[in-house]
Amino acid sequence: MGDKSNLDRRDFIRATAAVAATSMLNNSTFAEITNVPRENWSGTYHFHTNKVFQPRTAADVAAAIGSVKEVRALGTRHSFNGIADSTSAQISTLGLKDVQVNAAEHTVKAGGGIRLGELAEIIDKQGWALHNLPSLPHISLAGCISTATHGSGVKNGNISTAIREVEFVSADGKLHTLSRAKDADTFPGAVVALGALGVITNLTVDLHPRFDVAQSVYENLSFDQLQHNLVDIMGAAYSVSLFTHWQNNRADQVWIKRRVENGENHQLPEMFYGATLAKKKLHPAGPQMDATGCTEQGGSIGPWYERLPHFKLAFTPSSGHEIQTEYFVPLEHGYEAIRAVETLRDRITPHLIVTEVRTIAADDLWMSMAYQRPSLAIHFTWKPEEAAILDVLPAIEAKLAPFHPRPHWAKVFTLPKQEITARYPRLNDFRTLVKKYDPNGEFANDFMKKSVLA
Ligand SMILES: Cc1cc2nc3c(=O)[nH]c(=O)nc-3n(C[C@H](O)[C@H](O)[C@H](O)COP(=O)(O)OP(=O)(O)OC[C@H]3O[C@@H](n4cnc5c(N)ncnc54)[C@H](O)[C@@H]3O)c2cc1C
Structure with a gap:
């Protein structure tokens, strides 16, 4: 597939257009590269093509798209399923970093293609910040917002909600810009677009004045506290995460990230809803893990981008050998959902590195997991034991079914398309938008066909 030795008429036209686009832009190149690993970041998903382009301009992106039959954009390879895969070719976006x-x-x-951590350092120096960050700063900006990647905070939307304009090259090689202000009818479908509209070249992102954050960790929060206090606990600071192994009726750790206003760093109480302030720096997976690569704790003040993620840019985040899964349920049913999953604890824990529970504010992005739902997200970092995980996921999904879970697009799930369709009220509008920019399905890979497209 996508091999030029087998040119039909349409291929010929496309190849000619690609050459024209290339020569028009003064020797622009979209050469194939060979140094991109053919698996995702954790080595748990293997890509089905060896053809990878790494363009540096929109014109090069157009030329690369025009040179193959089917293609997918590829960021930093941090997704856990086939969402970025292709049997034809991938366009690595890491050369797009202005x-x-x-x-x-x-x-x-x-x-x-710029990584969040690199972007953060540049804008912080100029006095600016993003409103939130996910657990790791290693991922590309376009990869992040294409899958509705999120941090935590009852008032914080996912990172995609900060996007003001999306610039992308569609299947016909044309460059489009859709903006929140001018394209109200299509823009909400074009941000969390799962790579289906084309290759994003640039994003315009909302900035906020830079701010500092202090991070503290508490240990052993009883799940009983969540019954009546879930929203208060998750809203106790700018960003709050619970970590659990599902045993002993508790969250083993609570990570609290407070915004520091006017340099005032208040002493935190020793107790938080019965949990105790940790005396040493901890890895979220537990005290047995080396916490060197984790962002600073103990209430020390630091810039937003060195506290909102859990992991430092210069270190391997999380465990490195893992598979991830995450389900979003309405926050109002958060406690019941946690208790429902807990009933499976003895099936889950043997294969689990750690679970994280976070909150995400509702948004209006059609394919966002938090679309019009203030959400609680229940995440699983699994040991790389694929068969066991695929065995337990349907049980977790069945337990969560009463709460209409939406799976994270970039993580492993088994929910069938008909259930996903039922959970995204604007999915048909999204499919129509995809048809408009990609009428021949050139960006439609197996993942999209199996889980999203009609
Ligand atoms: C250790 C670890 C921690 C994580 N923590 C979080 C977390 O805290 N919160 C959370 O929500 N998720 C988290 N994730 C998941 C991660 O945020 C998503 O997988 C994200 O999409 C990865 O971005 P990427 O650059 O690696 O994109 P890839 O995995 O390479 O691609 C993801 C999707 O984006 C598309 N895409 C990439 N670039 C472009 C582009 N330029 N134009 C169009 N489409 C594009 C691809 O086609 C694909 O569909 C974590 C993952 C790991 C490995």
Whole structure:
């Protein structure tokens, strides 16, 4: 597939167009590269093509798209399923990294391939911040917002909610810009677009004045406390995460990330809903894990981008040898959902590294897991034991069924398309939008066909 030795008429036209686009832009190149691993970051998913382009401009992206029959954009390979896969070719976006702050507009225009951590350092130096970050700063900006990647905080939308404009190259090689202000009818479908509309070249992102954060960890929060206090606990600071192994009726750790206003770092109480302030730095998976690569704790103040993620950019995040799963349920049913999953604890724990529970504010992005639902997300970092995980996931999904769970697009799940369809009220509008920009399904890989497209 996508091999030029087998050109039909359509291929010929596309190849000619690609050459024209290339020569028009002064020797632009979209050469294939060979140094991109053919598996995801944790080595648990293997890609089905060896053809990878790494363009540096939108024109090169157009030329690369025009040179093959089917293609998918590839960020930093941190997804756990086939969402970024292709049997034909991938366009690595890591060459698209320009950054331009617009202080008057409170925005930054950034290349889709820049890593969050690199972007954060640049904008912080100029006095700006993003409103939130996920657990790791290692991922690309476009990969992050294409799958509705999120951090925590009852008032914090996922990172995609900060996008003001999306610039992408569609299947016909044309460059489009859709904006929140001018394209209200399509923009909400074009941000969390799962790579289906084309290759994002640039994103314009909302900025906030830079701020500091202090992070503290508490140990052993009884699940009983969640029955009446879940929203208060999760809303006790700017960003709060619970970590559990599902045993002993408790969250083993509570990570609290407080915004520090005016340099005031208040002493935290020794107790938090019965949990005790940790005396040493901890890895979320437990005290047996080396916490060197984790962001600083103990209430020390640091810049937003060195506290909101759990892991430091210069270290391997999480465990490195893992598979991930995550389900989003309405926050109002959060406690019941946690208790429902807990009933499976003895099936879950043997295969689990750790579970994290977070909150995400509702948004209006059609394919966001938090679409019009203030959400509680129950995440599983699994040991790399695929067969056991695929065995237990249907049981977890059945337990969560009363709460209409939406799986994280970038993680492993087994929910069938008909159930996913029922959980996304604007899915048909999204499919129509995909048809508009990709009428021949050139960005439609097996994952999209199996779980999303009609
Ligand atoms: C250790 C670890 C921790 C994580 N923590 C979190 C977390 O805290 N919160 C959370 O929500 N998720 C988390 N994730 C999941 C991660 O955020 C998503 O997998 C994210 O999509 C990865 O971005 P990426 O750059 O690696 O994209 P890839 O995995 O390479 O691609 C993901 C999708 O984005 C598309 N895409 C990438 N670039 C472009 C582009 N330029 N144009 C169009 N489409 C594009 C791809 O086609 C694909 O569909 C974590 C993952 C790991 C490995």
